[in-house]
Amino acid sequence: MKFGIVFFPTVGPADKSGTQYFDEALCLVDLAEELGFAHVKIVEHYFFPYGGYSPDPVTFLAAAAGRTRRVRLGTSATIPAFQHPVKLAGKLAMLDNISGGRVDAAFGRAFLPDEFAAFGIPIDESKDRFVESVTAIKRLWSEEDVVFEGRYHRFGPVTLLPRPAQQPHPPVFVTTARSAESCAEAGRAGHNLQTVPNVMATEELQDRLRTYRAEWAAAGHTPGAEQIHLTYPCVVAEDGEEARRKGRYDDDRNTTAIRAAVASWATTRSTAYPGYENLVKATQTSHFESKLDGNKLLIGSPEQVRGQLEQISSWFGDDLTLSLGVHSGHLSFEDAATTMRLMAEQVIPKLKGGLA
Structure with missing residues:
Protein backbone atom coordinates (compact mmCIF):
# COMPACT_ATOMS: atom_id res chain seq x y z
CA MET A 1 0.00 0.00 0.00
CA LYS A 2 0.89 3.62 -0.51
CA PHE A 3 -0.42 6.45 1.64
CA GLY A 4 -1.11 10.14 1.13
CA ILE A 5 -3.32 12.79 2.66
CA VAL A 6 -6.43 14.51 1.35
CA PHE A 7 -8.02 17.76 2.50
CA PHE A 8 -11.80 17.91 2.58
CA PRO A 9 -12.73 20.93 4.70
CA THR A 10 -16.17 20.77 6.30
CA VAL A 11 -15.89 24.03 8.23
CA GLY A 12 -17.21 27.55 7.69
CA PRO A 13 -16.57 31.01 9.13
CA ALA A 14 -18.38 30.10 12.36
CA ASP A 15 -15.75 27.40 12.97
CA LYS A 16 -12.56 29.03 11.70
CA SER A 17 -11.54 31.44 8.98
CA GLY A 18 -10.34 30.35 5.58
CA THR A 19 -7.00 31.98 6.41
CA GLN A 20 -6.56 29.77 9.47
CA TYR A 21 -7.70 26.60 7.72
CA PHE A 22 -5.32 27.02 4.80
CA ASP A 23 -2.43 27.98 7.06
CA GLU A 24 -2.95 24.75 9.00
CA ALA A 25 -3.41 22.70 5.83
CA LEU A 26 -0.22 24.01 4.22
CA CYS A 27 1.74 23.27 7.39
CA LEU A 28 0.41 19.71 7.12
CA VAL A 29 1.60 19.65 3.50
CA ASP A 30 5.09 20.42 4.82
CA LEU A 31 4.72 17.53 7.26
CA ALA A 32 3.58 15.17 4.50
CA GLU A 33 6.73 16.03 2.57
CA GLU A 34 8.89 15.51 5.66
CA LEU A 35 7.32 12.18 6.65
CA GLY A 36 7.41 10.65 3.17
CA PHE A 37 3.72 10.50 2.31
CA ALA A 38 3.08 9.82 -1.37
CA HIS A 39 0.63 12.60 -2.18
CA VAL A 40 -1.38 15.60 -1.08
CA LYS A 41 -4.89 16.11 -2.52
CA ILE A 42 -7.77 18.54 -2.12
CA VAL A 43 -11.40 18.54 -3.27
CA GLU A 44 -13.54 20.99 -5.24
CA HIS A 45 -16.87 22.15 -3.79
CA TYR A 46 -18.82 25.37 -3.35
CA PHE A 47 -21.08 27.35 -1.01
CA PHE A 48 -21.58 24.87 1.83
CA PRO A 49 -19.29 24.00 4.76
CA TYR A 50 -19.16 20.62 2.98
CA GLY A 51 -16.00 21.33 0.97
CA GLY A 52 -16.87 24.97 0.33
CA TYR A 53 -13.52 26.28 1.50
CA SER A 54 -12.02 24.64 -1.60
CA PRO A 55 -13.60 26.11 -4.75
CA ASP A 56 -10.33 25.80 -6.68
CA PRO A 57 -7.98 22.87 -5.95
CA VAL A 58 -5.34 24.22 -8.34
CA THR A 59 -4.84 27.37 -6.27
CA PHE A 60 -4.11 25.34 -3.13
CA LEU A 61 -1.91 22.83 -4.97
CA ALA A 62 0.14 25.63 -6.52
CA ALA A 63 0.88 26.88 -3.01
CA ALA A 64 1.76 23.32 -1.99
CA ALA A 65 4.03 22.94 -5.02
CA GLY A 66 6.06 25.97 -3.98
CA ARG A 67 6.94 24.51 -0.58
CA THR A 68 7.58 20.86 -1.57
CA ARG A 69 9.88 18.99 -3.92
CA ARG A 70 8.78 15.36 -3.83
CA VAL A 71 5.16 14.75 -2.80
CA ARG A 72 2.65 14.35 -5.63
CA LEU A 73 -0.18 16.87 -5.94
CA GLY A 74 -3.67 15.65 -6.69
CA ALA A 81 -18.57 20.66 -15.99
CA PHE A 82 -17.96 23.96 -14.19
CA GLN A 83 -15.07 25.17 -16.39
CA HIS A 84 -14.22 25.42 -20.05
CA PRO A 85 -11.87 22.53 -20.95
CA VAL A 86 -9.28 24.88 -22.45
CA LYS A 87 -9.13 26.78 -19.17
CA LEU A 88 -8.94 23.71 -16.95
CA ALA A 89 -6.39 21.97 -19.19
CA GLY A 90 -4.22 25.09 -19.12
CA LYS A 91 -4.40 25.50 -15.34
CA LEU A 92 -3.43 21.88 -14.71
CA ALA A 93 -0.64 21.97 -17.31
CA MET A 94 0.74 25.11 -15.68
CA LEU A 95 0.62 23.42 -12.25
CA ASP A 96 2.37 20.38 -13.70
CA ASN A 97 5.23 22.61 -14.86
CA ILE A 98 5.42 24.62 -11.63
CA SER A 99 5.63 21.38 -9.63
CA GLY A 100 8.15 19.67 -11.89
CA GLY A 101 5.72 17.06 -13.15
CA ARG A 102 3.98 16.03 -9.93
CA VAL A 103 0.30 16.46 -10.82
CA ASP A 104 -2.29 13.68 -10.57
CA ALA A 105 -5.42 14.93 -12.31
CA ALA A 106 -8.63 13.48 -10.88
CA PHE A 107 -11.91 14.53 -12.47
CA GLY A 108 -15.40 14.14 -11.05
CA ARG A 109 -18.96 14.74 -12.22
CA ALA A 110 -20.13 16.58 -9.07
CA PHE A 111 -23.42 15.61 -7.43
CA LEU A 112 -24.85 18.57 -5.51
CA PRO A 113 -27.88 20.15 -7.23
CA ASP A 114 -27.18 23.59 -5.75
CA GLU A 115 -23.74 23.69 -7.41
CA PHE A 116 -25.18 22.89 -10.83
CA ALA A 117 -27.89 25.51 -10.36
CA ALA A 118 -25.36 28.19 -9.45
CA PHE A 119 -23.33 27.53 -12.61
CA GLY A 120 -26.45 27.33 -14.76
CA ILE A 121 -25.63 23.75 -15.81
CA PRO A 122 -28.51 21.24 -16.05
CA ILE A 123 -27.67 18.38 -13.70
CA ASP A 124 -28.99 15.86 -16.23
CA GLU A 125 -26.09 16.85 -18.52
CA SER A 126 -23.39 16.02 -15.99
CA LYS A 127 -22.26 12.68 -17.40
CA ASP A 128 -22.14 13.81 -21.03
CA ARG A 129 -20.33 17.01 -20.06
CA PHE A 130 -17.85 15.01 -17.99
CA VAL A 131 -16.98 12.60 -20.79
CA GLU A 132 -16.71 15.37 -23.37
CA SER A 133 -14.54 17.62 -21.22
CA VAL A 134 -12.10 14.91 -20.12
CA THR A 135 -11.71 13.86 -23.76
CA ALA A 136 -11.02 17.47 -24.75
CA ILE A 137 -8.52 18.02 -21.92
CA LYS A 138 -6.53 14.90 -22.76
CA ARG A 139 -6.37 15.95 -26.43
CA LEU A 140 -5.26 19.47 -25.49
CA TRP A 141 -2.48 18.00 -23.36
CA SER A 142 -1.21 15.48 -25.88
CA GLU A 143 -1.91 16.97 -29.33
CA GLU A 144 -1.16 20.16 -31.24
CA ASP A 145 -3.54 22.17 -33.44
CA VAL A 146 -6.53 20.59 -31.73
CA VAL A 147 -9.89 21.04 -33.41
CA PHE A 148 -12.70 19.96 -31.10
CA GLU A 149 -16.35 19.63 -32.07
CA GLY A 150 -18.40 18.55 -29.10
CA ARG A 151 -21.97 19.01 -27.98
CA TYR A 152 -21.05 21.61 -25.37
CA HIS A 153 -17.68 22.93 -26.52
CA ARG A 154 -16.25 23.75 -29.93
CA PHE A 155 -12.83 25.25 -30.49
CA GLY A 156 -9.71 25.12 -32.58
CA PRO A 157 -7.34 24.79 -34.03
CA VAL A 158 -5.45 25.51 -30.78
CA THR A 159 -2.16 24.35 -29.30
CA LEU A 160 -2.14 24.51 -25.51
CA LEU A 161 0.75 26.27 -23.79
CA PRO A 162 2.53 25.33 -21.67
CA ARG A 163 2.68 21.69 -22.61
CA PRO A 164 2.40 19.40 -19.55
CA ALA A 165 5.70 18.48 -17.93
CA GLN A 166 4.57 14.83 -17.81
CA GLN A 167 4.24 13.27 -21.23
CA PRO A 168 1.92 12.61 -22.87
CA HIS A 169 -0.03 14.06 -19.93
CA PRO A 170 -0.44 13.79 -16.14
CA PRO A 171 -2.05 10.61 -14.79
CA VAL A 172 -5.83 10.86 -15.18
CA PHE A 173 -8.15 9.60 -12.44
CA VAL A 174 -11.92 9.26 -12.47
CA THR A 175 -13.51 9.95 -9.11
CA THR A 176 -16.72 8.08 -8.48
CA ALA A 177 -18.76 7.57 -5.33
CA ARG A 178 -21.70 5.33 -6.22
CA SER A 179 -21.75 4.45 -9.91
CA ALA A 180 -20.69 0.93 -10.89
CA GLU A 181 -20.84 1.92 -14.56
CA SER A 182 -18.39 4.78 -13.93
CA CYS A 183 -15.91 2.22 -12.60
CA ALA A 184 -16.33 0.06 -15.68
CA GLU A 185 -16.00 3.04 -18.03
CA ALA A 186 -12.85 4.21 -16.23
CA GLY A 187 -11.25 0.80 -16.72
CA ARG A 188 -12.16 0.68 -20.42
CA ALA A 189 -10.79 4.17 -20.99
CA GLY A 190 -7.51 3.44 -19.20
CA HIS A 191 -8.18 5.95 -16.45
CA ASN A 192 -7.07 5.44 -12.87
CA LEU A 193 -9.78 5.13 -10.21
CA GLN A 194 -10.50 7.10 -7.06
CA THR A 195 -13.43 6.25 -4.79
CA VAL A 196 -14.79 6.45 -1.24
CA PRO A 197 -15.45 3.18 0.66
CA ASN A 198 -17.59 5.04 3.20
CA VAL A 199 -20.57 5.31 0.84
CA MET A 200 -21.04 1.64 -0.08
CA ALA A 201 -20.97 -1.84 1.40
CA THR A 202 -17.69 -3.74 1.36
CA GLU A 203 -19.14 -6.28 -1.06
CA GLU A 204 -20.25 -3.51 -3.42
CA LEU A 205 -16.77 -2.00 -3.51
CA GLN A 206 -15.18 -5.41 -4.06
CA ASP A 207 -17.50 -5.92 -7.03
CA ARG A 208 -16.69 -2.46 -8.43
CA LEU A 209 -12.96 -3.05 -8.16
CA ARG A 210 -13.25 -6.47 -9.84
CA THR A 211 -15.22 -4.86 -12.65
CA TYR A 212 -12.73 -2.01 -13.00
CA ARG A 213 -9.72 -4.34 -13.13
CA ALA A 214 -11.45 -6.70 -15.57
CA GLU A 215 -12.43 -3.87 -17.92
CA TRP A 216 -8.89 -2.44 -17.73
CA ALA A 217 -7.43 -5.79 -18.77
CA ALA A 218 -10.05 -6.49 -21.44
CA ALA A 219 -9.34 -3.12 -23.08
CA GLY A 220 -5.68 -4.08 -23.46
CA HIS A 221 -4.17 -1.56 -21.07
CA THR A 222 -0.81 -2.35 -19.47
CA PRO A 223 -1.37 -5.04 -16.82
CA GLY A 224 -0.79 -3.74 -13.31
CA ALA A 225 -0.37 -0.12 -14.41
CA GLU A 226 -3.75 1.00 -13.07
CA GLN A 227 -3.85 3.03 -9.87
CA ILE A 228 -6.68 2.68 -7.36
CA HIS A 229 -6.99 5.33 -4.64
CA LEU A 230 -9.38 4.87 -1.70
CA THR A 231 -10.20 7.73 0.68
CA TYR A 232 -10.63 7.22 4.43
CA PRO A 233 -11.17 9.70 7.27
CA CYS A 234 -8.35 9.07 9.73
CA VAL A 235 -7.74 9.94 13.41
CA VAL A 236 -4.92 8.20 15.29
CA ALA A 237 -3.81 8.76 18.89
CA GLU A 238 -1.64 6.79 21.30
CA ASP A 239 -4.78 6.17 23.35
CA GLY A 240 -7.44 4.45 21.28
CA GLU A 241 -10.28 5.84 23.39
CA GLU A 242 -9.03 9.39 22.81
CA ALA A 243 -8.87 8.72 19.06
CA ARG A 244 -12.44 7.37 19.04
CA ARG A 245 -13.74 10.32 21.03
CA LYS A 246 -12.17 12.79 18.63
CA GLY A 247 -13.08 10.70 15.61
CA ARG A 248 -16.70 10.53 16.68
CA TYR A 249 -16.86 14.33 17.01
CA ASP A 250 -15.22 14.82 13.61
CA ASP A 251 -17.53 12.31 11.93
CA ASP A 252 -20.61 13.90 13.51
CA ARG A 253 -19.60 17.32 12.19
CA ASN A 254 -18.81 15.92 8.76
CA THR A 255 -22.20 14.19 8.65
CA THR A 256 -23.94 17.43 9.62
CA ALA A 257 -22.11 19.22 6.80
CA ILE A 258 -23.03 16.72 4.10
CA ARG A 259 -26.64 16.55 5.34
CA ALA A 260 -27.03 20.27 4.65
CA ALA A 261 -25.28 20.01 1.28
CA VAL A 262 -27.50 17.19 -0.04
CA ALA A 263 -30.78 18.60 1.32
CA SER A 264 -31.96 19.68 -2.13
CA TRP A 265 -31.99 16.04 -3.26
CA ALA A 266 -35.23 15.76 -1.29
CA THR A 267 -36.91 17.69 -4.12
CA THR A 268 -34.54 16.91 -7.03
CA ARG A 269 -34.74 13.98 -9.43
CA SER A 270 -32.27 13.24 -12.22
CA THR A 271 -31.89 10.31 -14.58
CA ALA A 272 -28.14 10.95 -14.40
CA TYR A 273 -28.19 10.20 -10.65
CA PRO A 274 -30.51 7.25 -10.00
CA GLY A 275 -31.19 6.75 -6.31
CA TYR A 276 -29.62 9.99 -5.16
CA GLU A 277 -32.96 11.10 -3.72
CA ASN A 278 -32.11 8.66 -0.92
CA LEU A 279 -29.02 10.62 0.11
CA VAL A 280 -30.95 12.73 2.60
CA LYS A 281 -32.21 9.64 4.42
CA ALA A 282 -28.75 8.07 4.29
CA THR A 283 -27.22 11.01 6.13
CA GLN A 284 -29.92 10.71 8.79
CA THR A 285 -29.14 7.05 9.42
CA SER A 286 -25.35 7.38 9.32
CA HIS A 287 -23.85 6.09 12.58
CA PHE A 288 -20.27 6.41 13.75
CA GLU A 289 -20.11 2.99 15.41
CA SER A 290 -21.35 1.09 12.37
CA LYS A 291 -18.90 2.90 10.10
CA LEU A 292 -16.04 2.21 12.49
CA ASP A 293 -17.00 -1.45 12.85
CA GLY A 294 -17.13 -1.74 9.06
CA ASN A 295 -13.66 -0.19 8.65
CA LYS A 296 -15.09 2.80 6.81
CA LEU A 297 -13.12 5.07 9.14
CA LEU A 298 -9.49 4.62 10.21
CA ILE A 299 -9.69 5.56 13.87
CA GLY A 300 -7.93 4.28 16.96
CA SER A 301 -4.53 3.58 18.43
CA PRO A 302 -1.64 2.70 16.08
CA GLU A 303 -2.19 -0.99 16.77
CA GLN A 304 -5.93 -0.76 16.13
CA VAL A 305 -5.46 1.10 12.86
CA ARG A 306 -2.85 -1.42 11.71
CA GLY A 307 -5.47 -4.11 12.23
CA GLN A 308 -7.98 -2.12 10.19
CA LEU A 309 -5.51 -1.71 7.35
CA GLU A 310 -4.70 -5.41 7.30
CA GLN A 311 -8.41 -6.15 6.94
CA ILE A 312 -8.78 -3.56 4.16
CA SER A 313 -5.82 -5.10 2.34
CA SER A 314 -7.41 -8.55 2.55
CA TRP A 315 -10.67 -7.17 1.14
CA PHE A 316 -9.39 -5.03 -1.71
CA GLY A 317 -5.75 -5.99 -2.36
CA ASP A 318 -2.41 -4.59 -1.24
CA ASP A 319 -1.76 -2.71 -4.50
CA LEU A 320 -3.87 0.24 -3.36
CA THR A 321 -3.14 3.83 -2.44
CA LEU A 322 -4.99 5.20 0.56
CA SER A 323 -5.75 8.91 0.87
CA LEU A 324 -6.13 9.81 4.54
CA GLY A 325 -8.57 12.57 5.45
CA VAL A 326 -6.65 14.01 8.38
CA HIS A 327 -7.99 17.56 8.69
CA SER A 328 -11.61 18.48 7.99
CA GLY A 329 -11.00 21.50 10.23
CA HIS A 330 -13.01 20.45 13.29
CA LEU A 331 -10.10 18.93 15.18
CA SER A 332 -6.95 20.88 15.93
CA PHE A 333 -3.86 21.17 13.78
CA GLU A 334 -2.01 19.26 16.51
CA ASP A 335 -4.50 16.38 16.26
CA ALA A 336 -3.94 16.14 12.51
CA ALA A 337 -0.16 16.29 12.88
CA THR A 338 -0.27 13.57 15.55
CA THR A 339 -2.31 11.35 13.23
CA MET A 340 0.22 11.80 10.43
CA ARG A 341 3.24 11.18 12.65
CA LEU A 342 1.77 8.06 14.22
CA MET A 343 0.78 6.72 10.80
CA ALA A 344 4.27 7.35 9.40
CA GLU A 345 6.21 6.16 12.43
CA GLN A 346 4.13 3.43 14.10
CA VAL A 347 1.55 2.17 11.62
CA ILE A 348 2.85 2.14 8.07
CA PRO A 349 6.38 0.82 8.75
CA LYS A 350 4.86 -2.31 10.30
CA LEU A 351 2.73 -3.01 7.25
CA LYS A 352 3.97 -4.92 4.24
CA GLY A 353 5.84 -2.47 2.00
CA GLY A 354 5.78 0.48 4.42
CA LEU A 355 5.62 3.98 2.94
CA ALA A 356 6.08 3.43 -0.80
Missing part, protein backbone atom coordinates in the same frame (compact mmCIF):
# COMPACT_ATOMS: atom_id res chain seq x y z
CA THR A 75 -7.08 17.10 -7.43
CA SER A 76 -9.68 15.06 -5.57
CA ALA A 77 -11.46 15.89 -7.78
CA THR A 78 -11.84 18.92 -9.99
CA ILE A 79 -15.14 19.35 -11.84
CA PRO A 80 -14.89 19.77 -15.65
